[in-house]
Amino acid sequence: MNEEELGTDLKKRIKEVLSGSLHIRHVDTGSCNGCDFEMSTLSNPIYDISRFGVSFVPSPRQADMLMVTGGVTSNLEKALRITYEATPKPKMVLAIGACACGGGVFGETYANAGGIDPFVPVYVYVPGCPPRPQALIQGILLALDQYEEVLKRGE
Amino acid sequence: MFDMLRKIWQVGTVTEKQPFEPAPKKYRGKIELTAQKNTNWEECIAACPTGALCMNVNKIRLFYGNCIQCGNCVKICNTDALTQTTDCYQAVNAKKDLFISVDKDEEK
Amino acid sequence: MxxxxxxxxxxxxxxxxxxxxxxxxxxxxxxxxxxxxxxxxxxxxxxxxxxxxxxxxxxxxxxxxxxxxxxxxxxxxxxxxxxxxxxxxxxxxxxxxxxxxxxxxxxxxxxxxxxxxxxxxxGHPNRIPLIFHGDQMEAVYPLRKDYIETGMLHFENEALHFVEYTGADVTEIPVGPIHAGIIEPGHFRFGAVGDTVLHLDARLFYTHRGIEKELEGKTLEQAMFLIERICCVCNVSHAVAFAQAVETAANVTIPRRAAYIRTLYMELERLYNHVGDVGNICAGYGFAVGNSQGARMRELLLRLNEELTGHRYLRGVIALGGVRQDIRKDEIDRITNHLNELDTDFQDLADILLNHEIAVDRMETTGRLSLKQVTELEAVGVAARASGRDIDCRRDLPYAAYDQLNFAVIVQEEGDVLARIKVRILEVFNSILLIRQILQDLPEGDIVTDIPKIQPYKTSLGWTESARGENCHWLMVDQDNKIYRYRIRSAAYSNWPVVAVAVPGNIVPDFPLINKSFELCYSCCDR
Structure with a gap:
């Protein structure tokens, strides 16, 4: 993946697939807040993801995409399911970070499930601990490709 | 009020137009796995804190989803079988693409 | 003596x-x-x-x-x-x-x-469950040694143990655990009359992952990876506290160069945290210029971290017995140049903020905490120092290289949001001075030393002052040199009960501002 392509690709793809804007809802299911802080740095003036048409929305009802961090903890299992069901179709789920992809360093404990796979269908996995903001943008681009196919199939 | 405007003018636009510089040299990125004879696989696997590197019968398997890129396995490895790059782009669509397997006794 | x-x-x-x-x-x-x-x-x-x-x-x-x-x-x-x-x-x-x-x-x-x-x-006044948020099939106690791992615990009905509010005009406002912004999960229940908060009930431990149980049975080297992932933005202070607990138990003194480099990394962590927090507090009342400038400076500091150590949040730099990576001469120059720029940059932001009438008006007298409340609830860190409690474990219980460095402990009296932001601003300049001293006086020598086997069932303590306050780690090792019991008490664990005391009397829209002024990590508290 070439760094130069990242920026122009993102704007172009969002315009093509979603007619200009992408709404993302962040769901924290028990992360150490590294992935959450990296997601919030995407809105800072240096990366400024809003110029590509991406915004973080406060409600899952307004979202096209869920970015889920953290392996699911026993106290947040229900919250993840309700948020997923509240998001209107068509929707995409991204698993951000090693904890969401496969349990990370914690694995399965009495309070941690070890990955979001058993709970929601995942479109894109972005490994890392935490993944760099550039890696998050690559993940969003990959998700848009798959979203396009889903729209074509008419789900 | 005026000191605010002056600060905004001084700092200017910091948004990076064309992303993003590549990761610095010290960045601990993606682990590359190849097959090499006489590698001390048991020690490398014991050094992995998440269990991303494991052995299945005669195959060595690395699960990128769980890899926290700590570099422990690379340090312990006595051959070039495990190396660390500065690649930070590892996002995939399907979970099966996060696994890489090599035969234990194969030599590259 | x-x-x-x-x-x-x-x-x-x-x-x-x-x-x-x-x-x-x-x-x-x-x-x-x-x-x-x-x-x-x-x-x-x-x-x-x-x-x-x-x-x-x-x-x-x-x-x-x-x-x-x-x-x-x-x-x-x-x-x-x-x-x-x-x-x-x-x-x-x-x-x-x-x-x-x-x-x-x-x-x-x-x-x-x-x-x-x-x-x-x-005789406990409030014995409702803290960690588990629902009814389990049968009572299980995970930290007991005879607990059998059967995977994740699932809960039946979520038992609601909140204070009930009665009265014609009282409304109950539940917020969370999934919040509107990019923030960690926690549930808050307000009892409000109109816009004024009568009472706040906070329920946390949503990100409880069972780290303390997971640590039992691990070797000390393996445990370091788990300790670094308790929380990302306090990870250096947790790693150093763990390393210090191990070194005290093994009766080892680390080389002086390693102590200085550890202090350098801890101050770098404090810097990016405080700079980012000042920006975040501005977001609490919609001050976009402050928010953007703070976020910009934080990003530049994170990039500095990445150039020095390979990780934006400084993970993987602390080892048992010292540090993993050394510092070169050109890296010292890079840090010094960046700090010179940050000094003037941050001074401008501080001037803008403290001279802005609307900003000061929002922050003054909001979320006030008295010295008595802070002392009784044993609050630590920035929140305590802003209310007049003079504690800082860098000065009171010196560790790493702090006994050889000169620094001031910043204490304010008012205890409101303005006092907390002033403490952070002054601590940024304090940290810059500390880092300059460290780089000037950096001694030569090794950066790591070996740790011998530890006497079994001996207890030891390790502590550090993170950006939020004092962390304490308690360690007991078994006869195979593996962890028998580990207890982590972070600054956020001590300070969360104080937030519930600071909010009543303020208006509901001020709650995000008060919450951001404490800037406590939910995952440090929950483990």
Whole structure:
């Protein structure tokens, strides 16, 4: 993946697939807040993801995409399911970070499930601990490709 | 009020137009796995804190989803079988693409 | 030295024949007493000797001596010594007297011991579950040694144990756990009349991952990876506290160069945290210029971290016995240049903020905490110093290279959001001065030393001052040099109860601002 392509690709793809804007809802299911802080740095003036048409929305009802961090903890299992069901179709789920992809360093404990796979269908996995903001943008681009196919199939 | 405007003018636009510089040299990125004879696989696997590197019968398997890129396995490895790059782009669509397997006794 | 011995002797004399056993180790005195004498002796230490609560640990020692043990660690700052009260609790009578009614700081510790170990505190004013948020099929206590791992615990109906509000005009506003912005999960329930908050009930432990149980049985090297992932933005302070606990237990002194480099990394962490927090507080009342400038400076500091160590949040730099990476001359110049720029940059932001009438108006008198509240609830860190409590464990219990560096402890009196932001602003400049001193005086030498095998079942403490406040780690190692019990008490664990006290009386829209002014990590508290 070439760094130069990242920026122009993102704007172009969002315009093509979603007619200009992408709404993302962040769901924290028990992360150490590294992935959450990296997601919030995407809105800072240096990366400024809003110029590509991406915004973080406060409600899952307004979202096209869920970015889920953290392996699911026993106290947040229900919250993840309700948020997923509240998001209107068509929707995409991204698993951000090693904890969401496969349990990370914690694995399965009495309070941690070890990955979001058993709970929601995942479109894109972005490994890392935490993944760099550039890696998050690559993940969003990959998700848009798959979203396009889903729209074509008419789900 | 005026000191605010002056600060905004001084700092200017910091948004990076064309992303993003590549990761610095010290960045601990993606682990590359190849097959090499006489590698001390048991020690490398014991050094992995998440269990991303494991052995299945005669195959060595690395699960990128769980890899926290700590570099422990690379340090312990006595051959070039495990190396660390500065690649930070590892996002995939399907979970099966996060696994890489090599035969234990194969030599590259 | 003399005053220390005198004080310890005085305390031991006061205990008289209630003292079963006394043990001295490092700078800690462990006093074993019977559990029925606990309230009186703790009250004596608290009131007469000016000790403050450091941490409280519940341990399943049935494999060692057939009992459960509770350790109450107090620290007496003026003699820099720890007094630990140890009691045994039997398996067939798993109760102990509660201290929470008279000393509110013990509240959460006792509830946690109840949830995870099954030891009941008799006389606790509020014994609802802290960690688990629902009804389990049967009572399980994960931290007991005979707990069988069966995967993740699932809960039936979520039991609602909140305060009920009655009255014609009172509305109940539940918020969370999934919040509107990019923030960690936590549930808050307000009782409000119109716009004014009457009462706040906070429920946390949503990101409880069971780290303490996961650490049991791991080797010390493996444990470092878990400790770094308790929280991302305090990870250097947790890693150093762990390393210090291990080094105290093994009786090892690290090389001086390693101590200086550790201090450098800890101050770099404090810098990016405080700069980002000042920006975040501005977001609490919609001040976009402050938010953007703070976020920009934080990003530049994170990039500096990545260039120096390979990780934006400085993970993977602390090793047991020293540090993993050395610092080169060109890296020292890079840090110095960046700090010179940051100095003027941040000074501009501070001037803009503190001279802006609307900003100051929003922050002044909001979320006020008195010195009495902060002392009774044993708050630590920025929140405590902003209300007039003069504690900083870099000065009071020096570790790493802090005993050889000059720095000031910033204390403000008002206790409102403005005081907390002023403390952070001044601490940024303090950190810049500290880093300059470190880089100037950096000694030559090794960066790591070996750790020998640790004596089994010996306890040790490690502590650091993170950007939020004082963290404390308590370690016990078994006979295979693996972890037997590990207890993490982070600054956020001490400070979250104080947030619920700061909010009543303010308006509901000010709650995000007050919450951001504390800037506590939910995952540090929940583990």
């Amino acid at each position: 003399d005053s220390k011995r005198r004080m310890i002797k005085k305390i031991v004399q006061q205990l008289g024949n209630r003292l079963i056993d006394a043990k001295e180790q490092a700078n800690e005195t462990v006093l074993h007493i019977d559990k029925k004498d606990l309230p009186e002796i703790c009250q004596y230490l608290y009131q007469e000797q000016g000790a403050r609560l450091f941490t409280m640990v519940g341990n399943d020692e049935r494999q060692i001596n057939t009992m459960f043990a509770l350790y109450y660690v107090f620290v007496v700052d003026e003699i820099r010594h720890f007094m630990t009260i140890k009691i045994f609790v039997e398996e067939n009578d798993p109760t102990f007297p509660s201290l929470a009614a008279h000393m509110p700081a013990f509240n959460w510790y006792e509830r946690e011991v109840n949830d995870l170990l099954g030891l009941r505190a008799i």
